[in-house]
Amino acid sequence: xxxxxxxxxxxxxxxxxxxxxxxxxxxxxxxxxxxxxxxxxxxxxxxxxxxxxxxxxxxxxxxxxxxxxxxxxxxxxxxxxxxxxxxxxxxxxxxxxxxxxxxxxxxxxxxxx
Amino acid sequence: xxxxxxxxxxxxxxxxxxxxxxxxxxxxxxxxxxxxxxxxxxxxxxxxxxxxxxxxxxxxxxxxxxxxxxxxxxxxxxxxxxxxxxxxxxxxxxxxxxxxxxxxxxxxxxxxxxxx
Numbered sequence: 068x069x070x071x072x073x074x075x076x077x078x079x080x081x082x083x084x085x086x087x088x089x090x091x092x093x094x095x096x097x098x099x100x101x102x103x104x105x106x107x108x109x110x111x112x113x114x115x116x117x118x119x120x121x122x123x124x125x126x127x128x129x130x131x132x133x134x135x136x137x138x139x140x141x142x143x144x145x146x147x148x149x150x151x152x153x154x155x156x157x158x159x160x161x162x163x164x165x166x167x168x169x170x171x172x173x174x175x176x177x178x179x180x
Numbered sequence: 181x182x183x184x185x186x187x188x189x190x191x192x193x194x195x196x197x198x199x200x201x202x203x204x205x206x207x208x209x210x211x212x213x214x215x216x217x218x219x220x221x222x223x224x225x226x227x228x229x230x231x232x233x234x235x236x237x238x239x240x241x242x243x244x245x246x247x248x249x250x251x252x253x254x255x256x257x258x259x260x261x262x263x264x265x266x267x268x269x270x271x272x273x274x275x276x277x278x279x280x281x282x283x284x285x286x287x288x289x290x291x292x293x294x295x296x
Contacts, residue, residue, distance in 0.1 A: 071222075073222075099283045101283075101284070101285075103287070108289075108292075109289055109290075110184075110186075110271055110287035110288050110289045110290045111223065111271070111287045112287070113284060113285075113286065116283070116284065118283075156222045156223070158222070160283065162282075162283050167213065167225040167228060167236065167238075168215075168223070168225065168285065169225070170222030170223050170224070171222050172220070172221055172222050173220070173221070173222050
């Protein structure tokens with residue numbers, strides 16, 4: 068089955084700096100890659116996603132890039148704010164199956180004011 | 181609030197007891213998923229339903245676990261004879277097979293289970 072690896076496990080940045088989180092996947096059939104933000108005691112919240120027919124997607128301060136050849140994708144957060152502090156998870160799935168996500172192990176982002 | 185809801189939010193039980201969790205998906209979402217999340221890890225897939233049919237189960241779902249979605253709306257997850265290793269956050273998510281965002285799964289707040 069699919070194996071998703073996520074790095075780093077923790078990331079500390081100064082407010083206003085950029086943060087980058089990287090994920091790799093193993094199954095070349097995977098074609099949908101969402102990113103979720105999880106705050107303490109809450110369920111994961113979708114923040115951005117990308118499909119395999121697109122190399123990059125941006126939504127305000129958040130962007131995701133995908134390299135299908137290398138089987139890796141990254142989350143970029145610019146102009147970080149203290150409220151960005153949370154755990155971020157990447158995931159991979161096969162769109163045609165629509166049945167399950169394979170999640171990375173998470174990155175705890177701390178934005179210092 | 182029209183998001184995914186889960187009940188209860190927290191459950192403490194003694195080893196050997198049975199517990200049942202409920203998930204109410206977003207209205208008209210025909211797909212419903214259960215995941216388990218242990219501390220410091222990402223969610224792991226347990227099972228999923230399309231309407232009332234349970235279409236896939238993970239090998240993580242031992243025979244002590246059973247899930248139902250009798251009318252294709254809410255779902256229940258029951259754990260029989262709980263063990264300390266069952267302590268985790270149980271997450272429910274839903275999605276729709278129609279529309280432009282068919283792949284998107286929306287998660288509920290989770291039920292945190294502690295088995296003593």
